[in-house]
Amino acid sequence: MRMAHPGARTDADGRIAPLAPGTGMSGSVGGEAGIAVGLYLAAILAVGYAARKRRTGESLSEFYLAGRQLSGPVLLLTLYATQYSGNTLIGYPGEAYRLGFSWVMSVGFMMAIIVAYLFFAPQLHHLAKRHGFVTPGDWLTYRFGSPTLTLVANVLLVAAISNYLLAQLVAMGxxxxxLSGGAVPYWVGVVLLTLVVLVYETVGGMRAVAWTDALQGVMLAVGLTGLLVAAAPTPDHLAAVTTWIATQAPEKVSVPGWDVCRNWFSTLALIGFSGAVYPHAIQRIYAARDSTALKRSFSVMVFLPLITTGSVFLVGVLAIEQLAGGGQIEPDQVLPLLLSEWSARSPILYALSLLVIVAVVSAIMSTADSVLLSLSSILAKDVLGTTILRGAAEARLTHVGKMVSWALVAVLVGIALNPGLSLWGLTELKMEILAQVAPLFILGVGWRGLTTVAALSGMVTGTAVYAGLLATGYPQPWNLHAGVVAMLINVGVCVAVSRLGTPQPAAV
Amino acid sequence: MWSFLARRSPGIFEGDAPLRLWFGLPHWVVISLAASFAVALFTAFVVLRLWPIQEPTD
Known part of the structure; x- marks a missing residue:
């Protein structure tokens, strides 16, 4: 996920370069956007400290799960802000601009995650409450009773979401x-925004993350409203734009072929199953106050893609006509260029553009804080807590977890300051690795017949198949994601080995 | 649910059909969005009405 920004273009290497003077998005806009972001950062730090005052102890569940007391509205907003990263606001309009109306399929992406939750979330929530799960590994240990399986799954989870966190750090930069028109260097952005996340996370843990996510979720919703108001897509306007696109680029209006649709289905399956087992999403299932809070938040959450992804889809489609004649435009530049145009039109649109900018920053930070907290919990409790800190008090593990966060971020910031890999590639890699862990939750909760040997065999086979397909140059065989093909084989192995092997007593 | 999701694919329509506009959008886009809304409604119904309240037994 290579992020772009208002007031800048990327050169051939994807580096950011300021827009030339007179392009409508000059340094003054960047400066005022910087003030808006500065106020926002001050607000979330204040929220983080307020969350600290509500802390009731130093236990792992208090720090990493907010004492299992997240109410429905906070749970909804934290899930919302966490699931929609900066890529939603920057990348999705760009894809709609590039692909046209077929990008309507993206509305289903986030919806698929909630559909996947139907298979396991309620039971997992009950079990987490009863048995005190804190990390995804706690469920795996409880269900399968195999340190090897838990270790392999944790390695995959940590590898996958470390990539995700790295992508957010680069986006921050x-x-x-x-925003500063190049006045504030990339590295300062990475370090400054990461430092803010670290501070409120260290002082307040999950409660601070959830509360700031709630604020960030509101900012995201307000920013999207700003986008829609700025774009003002009335039916007449849409009809004119659609007719224009049909004339100029008919392939962007026509129904996509089956090969494209097959890839969409693959993407739906990948995002649905992988997104549902994000460690930070699993921990929010654990952290819900009760079943009612979980149900209410999910029942609203499932409609949000229509508003969120639907809005950015429409904005991207409208940009096809609006940015025509501007030469070759990279997809990541679409939203920044639109903001540039809108901000020059009127003071109201200018203010709305600032809201969108803050929303983008919110989306990135809300994803980063949740992923970081989850990584910290896995490393402190599942890795250190079962090895060199075995038997340590929870307060000690919590303290170590905070230090782990800082150390981990130091390493990732070091990498982010010298990004040598395609971040979009890293993001896709993340989803396809997570897909190999998904059966442990979905089948593990729903099917008592799944044995430990079968689950481990499936996960290892799926990961090996995925790595093999990538290594042999088949990232998308038959227009399906290699990770989805590997997940199907993973599930096949789980079923076959469970059927052929010796039944074992099920934990659920 | 997954088959329902699949059925919202734009691919179920003919590729060479003439352009028809509904609310200013190609008709298949509106149908696709409506199907998404239907999926959301059904999912919300399942979550609110059919999710188990009682705790599972070990």
Missing amino acids: HITAG
């Missing part, structure tokens, strides 16, 4: 550099 690009956004900040862009």
Whole structure:
């Protein structure tokens, strides 16, 4: 996920370069956007400290799960802000601009995650409450009773979401550099925004993350409203734009072929199953106050893609006509260029553009904080807590977890300051690795017949198949994601080995 | 649910059909969005009405 930003273009290497003077998004806009972001950062730090005052102890569940007391509205907003990263606001309009109306399929992406939750979330929530699960590994140990399986799954989870966190750090740098028109260097953005996340997370844990996510979720919703108001897509306007696109680029209006649709289905399956087993999403299932809070938040959450992804889809489609004649435009530049145009039109649109900018920063930070907290919990409790800190008090593990967060971020910031890999590639890699862990939750909760040997065999086979397909140059065989093909084989192995092997007493 | 999700694919429509506009959008886009809304409604119904309240037994 290579992030772009208002007031900047990327060169051939994807580096950010400021727009030339007179392009409508000059340094003054960047400066005021910087003030808006600065106020926002001050607000979330204040929220983080307020969350600290509500802390009732130093236990792992208090720090990492907010004492299992997240109410429905907070749970909804934290899930919302966490699931929609900066890529939703920057990348999705760009894809709609590039692909046209077929990008309507993206509305189903986030919806698929909630559909996947139907298979396991309620039971997992009950079990987490009863048995005191804190990390995804706690469920795996409880269900399968195999340290090897838990270790392999944790390695995959940590590898996958470390990539995700790295992508957010890089995005922070690009956004900040862009907002300042290049005055604030990329590295300052990475370090400054990461430091803010670290501070409120260290002082307040999950409660601070959830509360700031709630604020960030509101900012995201307000920013999207700003986008829609700025774009003002009335039916007449849409009809004119659609007719224009049909004339100029008919392939962007026509129904996509089956090969494209097959890839969409693959993407739906990948995002649905992988997104549902994000460690930070699993921990929010654990952290819900009760079943009612979980049910209410999910029942609202499932409609949000229509508003969120639907809005950015429409904005991207409208940009096809609006940005026509501007030469070759990279997809990541679509939203920044639109903001640039809108901000020059009127003071109201200018203010709305600032809201969108803050929403982008919110989306990135809300994803980063949740992923970081989850990584910290896995490393402190599942890795250190079962090895060199075995038997340590929870307060000690919590303290170590905080230090782990800082150390981990130091390493990732070091990498983010010298990004040598395609971040979009890292993001896709993350989803496809997570897909190999998904059966442990979905089948593990729903099917008592799944044995430990079968689950481990399936996960290892799926991961090996995925790695093999990538290594042999088949990232998308038959237009399906290699990770989805590997997940199907993973499930096949789980079923076959469970049927052929010796039944074992099920934990659920 | 997954088959329902699949059925919202734009691919179920003919590729060479003439352009028809509904609410300013190609008709298949509106149908696709409506199907998404239907999926959301059904999912919300399942979550609110059919999710188990009682705790599972070990």
